[in-house]
Amino acid sequence: MNGIASLSDEDISRIVKSAHEMLDQYNLCDSCLGRQFAFLGRNITNSERGRALKLYLTLVASELIEEGHKTEGIALLKTVATHGNFSGAVATLKKLGINVDPVQACYICEGFMEKIGTFAELITKKLNNWEYRTFLIGSRIPEIVIDREDVLRAKFNIKYGESIKAELNREIGKRITGLEKEVNFESPDILAIINPITQDIEMHINPLFIFGRYRKLKRGISQTRWICWNCEGRGCDECEGKGLRYEHSVEAFIAEPILKVAEGVEYKFHGAGREDIDARMLGTGRPFVVEIKEPKKRFIDLKWIQEKINELAQGNVEVLDLQYSDRATIRNIKALAQITEKTYRIIVETKDPVTLETIKHADEVLSGAVIQQRTPKRVVHRRADKLRIKKVYEFKTTPIGETKLEIIVRCQGGCYVKELCTGDDGRTQPNLSDLLKTQVSVIELDVLHVA
Template sequence: MEIIDQVINILKEHKLCDNCLGRQFALLGTKATNAERGYSIKMVLTLIGHKYFTIDQEMGENLLKIVAINGFFTPALETLRKKGLELNIESKCEVCENIFSKKEEIARKIAIELENYNFNNFLIGSKIPPRISEKEDMLRSTFEINTSEALKAEINREIGKVLTMITGKNVEFNRPDILIVLDIEDLSLSIEVNPLHISGRYLKLVRGIPQTRWPCRECGGEGCERCNGTGKMYQESVEEIIAKPVLEITEGEETKFHGAGREDIDARMLGNGRQFVLEIKNPKKRDLDLKELENIINDRSEGKIRVMNLNFSNKEEVRRIKALAQTSSKTYSALVELKDQVPPENLELLKTKLSGEIIRQQTPIRVSHRRANLVRTKKVFKVDYKILNSNKMELIIECQGGLYIKEFISGDEGRTEPSISSILNTEAKCLELDVIKVNQI
């Protein structure tokens, strides 16, 4: 009878709904809701009180009054009425303030708010006012309850159940498409839409386009005379060409482009393409036909870029491609101009001395204004060449990601060692550069 005595002592002093009473014993019994636990406990007390009526009327009447008044329990109230006792009760739970009686109303309100969103799953969260949390904490400490569950957990679960019934969507704890946060104080809602991630590979088929949006150096993106009011150094980028149709279709707010490294603005990205993940923030539409999206992006790009292998992705994929971008190997094709004519036998030194060589690069002069002044070491796996005329050749360079190829060719005033220039003992200049292969990562 320990639990019965504990419950009687609780109900003598506190008005509790079925949920809030049952929640104090949430760790006892399985396959039952807290409301069912609370109802069952009150029912048992009602049966005991009714039985006592024939043995000790005062004791039975007092027990039924406790359950009817502080438990606002209809069976106990009706039992007293049949015994000729009429009671007026105020059925307001002093802990949850009757939030559970409003769960259907709240769930319908949420469902209406979600009508403009396309999602596959959701998660409910809640904000509990301090006064409510303090009441439950005091209840547990006063009666030494150690079998309870947090109020917030039950609210989230019970409203989630109803919302699942209304929408047909399931709760997802790890990566929900949408997080709905309910403020218990005024029943207001905030909806947080988790980003949508789409991965793929892109080709950049023309020169002169940066990978991502490049704010104007003069105005920082505000718009000035130098950038003709656009706020950009370049009027378009790979990111913007891909993102514009994606934003239109998903009705998202903004995007963030994550690339597996980047090529220079004046370099093309050819071959098998460069891996990327496009992060779309606050999308309203998530069910996309990615093949159709791929076609739309490619049709609108006017031959400047091409995307392929679009797939739904996640933030873990972003971390993965960022981590591997600096170590995966890449192959470049470079058109190189030599100041002096070099004998063919000397050109062979490029293969023998640079293939398998570790290159030390101090931060290049051309990027020193935006990169830390460090000495980086990168490996060249293979160098091959093709003579085009007396002072021009094509180089094929396979190397570790992150090697500055233009400086590897020129030497960058001695900041890169060894280099094409130092091996050939003549000035070498990169005229054109293409990435022709990025190893699958």
């Protein structure tokens, strides 16, 4: 006995009966009918399922007529022709001399499921304004459409049908997947959301993230742009019309050329910590991520833009290691900046000359010390006053003049090293000034290494 022979009439007719009952009560397009049987079969679209059912019902009706059940056969053909808008049934009736009335739109979707090709074209047209590799299609299905499908499903006790939204998104997506374009559910370059009734399309463009490391080779450059306090950026005498408190910033040197090339609307600069304006950032540089909002271009030759940035920055700032990145990297570099090791070179001036012995003792106390540090006076006006516990791994002092010392400090990230030297009126404990028993002021500061 083969498989088909083992099927009973009931087995075969259950689905067909169900489809017939649905069409009897509702106008349903191919997709909306087929979607109620979406769990049946693989690699078949809902539209194909719906069409197959309508086709099958047409064959059943024709057989009924052939076998003398003309009334039943014609009634069934009329249902499939009108409520199902099925051309095969319309033509079969016409051959029998029966013309049917024009059909109404689908009860569930009002016909928009038959415009998937149009939606795909509209979205593709919009997508072509941007460079992208991955995308995702979303849709805003009016509540009333979902309600109508729920009503139908409740009536026919359908538990496993697919949602209209899932079908629409997938079917549009299939028609867009082109050369090297693919659907990405996690973090697509572009998310396009369509309202199938109004045909409005919202485009959500994922920012472009570029990671790199920067070196700041000159002092007096702020990491971020500082708008002039006096004029709030409009330009005044105090800022020489520039609107900025400091003419140059690390972020402008790095992010502006990228913004221009990417044709984005704005940038955000995320540094892994920051150095003081008067400190240089040397060695292998400080990690950063540049975020470009709504980039039109995202396939940028990073080697080329790196050279371009370095050329335009004219020795003020230098970038290295540029690579494509993501939002998670911003969190990582910011979190790591608070703990990873940093090495600084500091030049300090002491009020009185100090002996080599005193210096040696200070180095011994501070190397390996756990220091308690309250938010420095110079920043407490803009940051919360709190106590930080930071570790100093190494503290090495070399006299370079009567009252001048060069210090190399290796310590935990987030440690205020200027205050480690000056003491900040006792807000940092222990500190170099106390140990040398004289006032200490910082003349120069460089970051030599950020791990």
